Amino acid sequence: AQSVTQLDSHVSVSEGTPVLLRCNYSSSYSPSLFWYVQHPNKGLQLLLKYTSAATLVKGINGFEAEFKKSETSFHLTKPSAHMSDAAEYFCVVSAGTSGGSYIPTFGRGTSLIVHP
Amino acid sequence: GAGVSQSPSNKVTEKGKDVELRCDPISGHTALYWYRQSLGQGLEFLIYFQGNSAPDKSGLPSDRFSAERTGGSVSTLTIQRTQQEDSAVYLCASSLDGVGPQLIGTQYFGPGTRLTVL
Numbered sequence: 001a002q003s004v005t006q007l008d009s010h011v012s013v014s015e016g017t018p019v020l021l022r023c024n025y026s027s028s029y030s031p032s033l034f035w036y037v038q039h040p041n042k043g044l045q046l047l048l049k050y051t052s053a054a055t056l057v058k059g060i061n062g063f064e065a066e067f068k069k070s071e072t073s074f075h076l077t078k079p080s081a082h083m084s085d086a087a088e089y090f091c092v093v094s095a096g097t098s099g100g101s102y103i104p105t106f107g108r109g110t111s112l113i114v115h116p
Numbered sequence: 117g118a119g120v121s122q123s124p125s126n127k128v129t130e131k132g133k134d135v136e137l138r139c140d141p142i143s144g145h146t147a148l149y150w151y152r153q154s155l156g157q158g159l160e161f162l163i164y165f166q167g168n169s170a171p172d173k174s175g176l177p178s179d180r181f182s183a184e185r186t187g188g189s190v191s192t193l194t195i196q197r198t199q200q201e202d203s204a205v206y207l208c209a210s211s212l213d214g215v216g217p218q219l220i221g222t223q224y225f226g227p228g229t230r231l232t233v234l
Contacts, residue, residue, distance in 0.1 A: 036223075043120075044159075044207070044225040090158060103172060104223070106151075106159040 002027040002095045006107035014115045019063075019078040019085065021110045026072060027095030033074040034092040034104070035065055044090070050074065061085070086114045118142070120226035122208050128232045129198055137193040137229045141210030149223065150183055150193050151207045159207065165191065198233045205230050 007022040025031060035047040048059025055067040065076045074091060088111050094104040121140045129135050141148050150162040161175040165185040176182070180198075185191040195202055209223040 034223075036225075043227045044209075044223075046222045049222065103149075103161055103164055103174070105161070108158040 002029075002031065002093050002105050004091050004093045004105050004107040006089075006091050006110045008110050009108070010111045010113065012113040012115065013081045015083055016080050019076070019081045019112065021076040021089050021091075021112065023074045023076065023091035023107060024072055025074060025091070025093040027093055029095040031093045031095040033065075033067060034094070035059065035063070035074075035076050036090045036092060036106075038088040038090065038109075040087070047076070047089075081112075081114050083114050083116065086112055088112075120208055120210050120224050122206075122226035122229050124229060125227065126230045126232075128234065130234050131200060132197055134194065134196045135198055135231065137195075137206050137231070139191045139193070139208030139210075139226060141189065141191070141208070142224055143189075145210035145212055145224070146188070147211045148185055148191050149209045149211075150191070151209070152204045153207055153228070154204045162193070162206075195231075198231075200233050203231055203233045 004023060004025045011021055013019055030052060033050045036044045037047050038044045047063050048057045048065055050057045050067045058064045063076055063078045065074050067074050088109045090109050091107040092104045120142055123138045127135055146167045148165040151159040152162055153159050163176055163183045164172040180196045183191060183193045193206060205228040207225055207228045209225045211223045
């Protein structure tokens with residue numbers, strides 16, 4: 001079984017300040033973890049993914065995430081927010097099943113609000 | 117086109133009618149997923165096609181929902197006898213999934229079909 005919890009439904013920051021979007025997961029197998037972004041009226045786009053290589057993963061648009069197995073976390077960070085970062089962010093886990101299926105589980109999303 | 121396309125972009129139907137939603141994945145992608153996204157919710161997995169394997173239908177909410185993928189490419193999601201609770205955005209994604217988590221490909225999402233059941 002697998003699950004993912006995004007700890008904040010909304011995060012509000014000022015432009016130029018750091019961003020932290022929190023994600024915790026649980027899985028029975030070694031997971032692959034992803035962050036996707038969904039801008040208003042746009043499709044979902046992959047930001048970054050972890051698949052058991054380096055624990056610190058760098059993605060597009062200056063975002064990065066660190067896989068911490070001991071904390072079962074995969075938090076998304078960015079040093080300095082831009083207005084264009086305002087969007088919905090989804091944390092995703094895919095850990096496999098005994099039957100070999102890798103259906104991903106999406107978190108409920110975190111809405112990032114960026115103030116001028 | 118280079119991306120995943122879905123049609124129609126919007127569909128308004130009356131309760132009890134059947135609807136068909138279409139997804140054209142990226143050429144060559146072996147895996148195809150259908151999801152449902154309700155207002156303010158995350159993505160709910162519906163069904164997964166991988167190559168010639170039997171689809172994983174574990175996410176379909178009722179027997180009113182079905183999907184097929186012809187020739188390993190285009191997929192159609194059918195909802196029979198639609199209900200108001202079926203109203204949502206239906207998203208399709210494709211990827212180059214393989215065996216094992218190392219080979220889980222990046223999912224490329226289509227723009228979605230917004231279904232409204234009156």
